[in-house]
Amino acid sequence: MAKAHYQEWLQKELFEQAPLNIAVIDPDYRIVSSNRNFENLFGEAGGRRCYEVQKGRDEPCENCTASQTWLDGRVRVNEESGVDKSGRAAHYLVYLAPIFAEDGSIPYIIEMSADITESKRLKSEYQTLFEQVPCYVTVLNRDLRVVRANQRFREKFGEISGQKCFELFKRQTTDCANCPAKKTFADGKIHRSEQVGSSKDGEPTYYMVTTAPLSRGDEDFSHVIEMAVDVTDLRHTEERLQRARVVRRGLVEHSPDAIVGIGTKNDVLIFNPAAESLFGIPAADVLGRALQDGFLPPELEELVNARRGECRLESAVVRARSGEEIPVRLSGYAVAKDDEYLGTAAFVKDLREVRRLEKEKLDAERLTAVGQTVAGLAHGIKNLLTGLEGGVYFLRSGLEGDRTERIQEGWGMLQRNVERISVLVRNLLSFSKGGEPNVEVTAPEDLVRDVVDLYREAAAREDVVVSSDIPGPVAPAPLDPEAIHTCLANLVSNAVDACQMSDKRPCCVQVRVRDEDDNLVFEVEDEGCGMDQEVRKFAFTNFFTTKGKGGTGLGLLLTRKMTQEHGGRIAFESEPGKGSTFRLIFPRERLRLPDRPEQQGDSN
Amino acid sequence: MKKKLVLIVEDEEDVAKYLAAALSDQGFEALTASDAASGLELATQRRPDLICLDLVMPGRAGLSLYREMRQTPGLMGVPIVVVSGLVSADAAGKLGWDETLPLPDAFIEKPVNIPELVEAVRELVLA
Structure with missing residues (x-):
């Protein structure tokens, strides 16, 4: 290719290929020539004015930089905003350079512009990002x-x-x-x-x-x-959590009750100092491991396995490492968030001290009752002795004077008073005997029937009707059958006596048992003479008896003592002339379970 | 000479029988009542020469009866011998004894010493 030819080609290619929009304008702002890039951006431009093509205007721009270059011939660079051929805003950097003629005049200006729409957009985005x-x-x-x-x-x-x-x-x-x-x-x-x-x-x-x-x-x-x-x-959330954690830890650590937390893998997660001391196991020995079988009551183990629900045991037993069986009150519940099981928490209250105090209180009450009533007892014994002496007097004077009726009378007096002394001594012995009831699972209805059978015939001879009234099934309960039998027998015996002291014939005594709320209730109701205020006041406070012959004044005290030893209480209501009702009320949750035979085996 | 009448108010049947037998063996006529109400009734009806009274009877019946007898015009002057197992003033106080009550004419403690009782009764009746 000839050199001139090459130059021409080069210039044409440069003009067309340069990554710039290039237009040549004359002093009338007409675009006399433009390259492909320019036309791609702004469309066909030949012969049209630059402001029409680039800005869509009808007249020249107010601050037209080209107009200055026409005057002073200097190169100018500035940013412009325009409208592309599709009407979209276009931003471009404009480089204006005069083309000088040989006489120094400026016939054309060459305008080279680079599209900076994209960088403008980026800048704007950056700005938004920066602010927002x-x-x-x-x-x-x-x-x-x-x-x-x-x-x-x-x-x-x-x-x-x-x-x-x-x-x-x-x-x-x-x-x-x-x-x-x-x-x-x-x-x-x-x-x-x-x-x-x-x-x-x-x-x-x-x-x-x-x-x-x-x-x-x-x-x-x-x-x-x-x-x-x-x-x-x-x-703030973290701090609140932290604080809650510290509070929780404090509560758990300082709780006087043992707290045991069991995780989803049946591993021990929480074992507070109270638990360490109750079970006699350092926390380090159990944390993260499965709690050994048999330490906790089976009800709680069931709860852990069920992974739902809760249990409250008023009277349960846990086993310490030493093997000691410790009476406790225990509540446990499965912890869940929404439906997700998180673990089981158990709160265990050591009842050893409570049990000791309860026993002390019972002992103290018994001693007080015994002390209070020595005088009353002395009176009773003196009457019995006087009765015995009377018997001896009748016998002696009968023998001396050969009076048979005196001998018979004296013999009867001796027998009666000896019998009364033996009853008194028996009651006194069982009253002064302390200790735990000998509990076994017992059907309460059977106790009621036994006592009714015991009294029915003898009472019938006095036209007193002793019967049982058991309205519905009653669940078996851990009771000392002998003790409760004695209690019921005392109450029925009192009721029969009260009937004998009234004029009503036939006079009824009903013995009932039922479940009422969470209590097992025995009830003995009579239609006898009832008690006036005086008698009601003394009913439990003395070795007090209203029975001229035969009463020891110990029956109700004994009944109350045995009822209390079962965790129950005794209540009564009475109206003179109408009758009395005595109730033995045993909260089921306080009825203690019988000792398990295997425990006895362990202790040997 | 007409036999002196002694009323024995005693809820213990055997004790009442014993005292009545012992006193009648000593030449007295003995009547027994086993509770306060019949005691007061017999006392006002028969106006005995002496009353033997057990202070400790159901409730406070013995003490009430004692008070009532002391306040009944027809029984003024009838000596009352208290026969009781009470051992102390404290026990009497618990029973409801108070300072305003006149003291009994004699006090015989149970178990009863019969010669002592007979002696006291005789002295009071013959006085």
Whole structure:
């Protein structure tokens, strides 16, 4: 190719291929020539005015830079906004250069523009990001002065006017020891740290900060961008959680009751000091391991296996490492969040002390009752002795005077009083005998029937009708059958006596048993003479008897004592002339289970 | 000479029988009542020469009867011998004895010493 030809080709190709929009305009602003890029962007331009083509205007632009170049012939660079051939906003950087004629005049100006729409868009996006990103964004210079800050920052920490970052972030007058910005300025690397600032309202503000050099890819940079994520809410939540954790730990650690937490794998998660002392096992020996079988009552083990529900045991037994069976009150429940099982918690109250106090109280009551009534007892014994002496007197005088009726009378008096002394001694012995009831699972109805059978015939001879009234089935209960039999027999005996003291014939005594709420209730009701206020007052407080012959004044005391030893109580109501009703009320949850035979085996 | 009449108010049947037999063997006429109500009735009807009374009877019946007898005009001047197993003033106080009550004419403790009782009764009746 000839050189001239090559030059022409080169110029044409340069004109067409340069990554610029190139147009040549004349002093009338007509585009006399334009390259392909230009036409791709703005459309066909030949002969049209530049402002029509590039801006869609009818007349020249107000601040037309080209018009100045026509005058002074200088090269100008400026940013322009226009409209492309599809009507979209276009941003471009314009380079205006005059083309000089040989006489120095300027027949044409060459306009070369680069499309910066994309970078404009990026810039705008960057701006939006800068302002809207949910962080506090600042740009610091090497003096640590904040030269830019986003809206979020300004709202939180106040407007910026050349303050240093620590003045704004922390209301401090000196920089921070662990300043990540200084580190970034020193090594050009990204640094992170956690900081506590103070908002413009003086509230503590926790944030995670990241500092990065603001460079254009070279090592030299004069600014650092600092992005801080506010973690105040998170921090508050964490603090609340932390506090709750500390409180919970404190409660668990200092609880006087043993607390055992069992996890989803049946492993022990919580074993507080009270549990350590109750079971005699250091927490370290059980935490994270499965609790050994037999330490906890079977009801709780069932609960752990069922992974749902709860149980309350008023009277249960746990086994310490030493093998000691410890009476406890226990409540356990499966812990779940929504439907997810998290574990089982058991709260165990050691009842040894309570049991000891209960026994002491019973002992004390018994001693008080015995003490209080020695005088009354003495009176009773003196009457019996007088009766015996009377018998002896009748016998002797009958024998001396050969009077048969006196001998018979004396013999009867001796027999009666000897019998009364033996009853008194028996009652006194069982009253002074303390200790646990001899409990076995017993059908309450059977006790009632036995007692009714015992009295029915003898009472019938006096026209007193003793009968049982059992309205429905009653669940078996752990009771000392002998003790309860004695209690019921005492009450029925009193009831029959009360009937004998009244004029009503026939006179009825009914013995009932039923479940009422969670109580097992025995009831003895009579239609006898009833008790006046005086008698009611003395019913339990003395070795008191209203029975001229035959009473020891111990029956009700004995009944109350045995009832209390079962965890129950005795109540009565009575009206003179109408009759009395005595009730033995046993809360089922306090009826203690019989000793398991294997326990006895263990202790041997 | 007409036999002196002694009323024995005693809820213990055997004790009442014993005292009645012992006193009648000693030449007295003995009547027995087993409770306070019949005791008061017999006392006002028969106006005995002496009353033997057990203070400790059901409720406070013995003591009430004692008080009532002391306040009944027809029984003024009838000596009352308290026969009781009570051992102390404290026990009497618990029973409801108070300072305003006149003391009994004699006090015989159970178990009863019969010669002592007869002696006391004789002295009071013949006085």
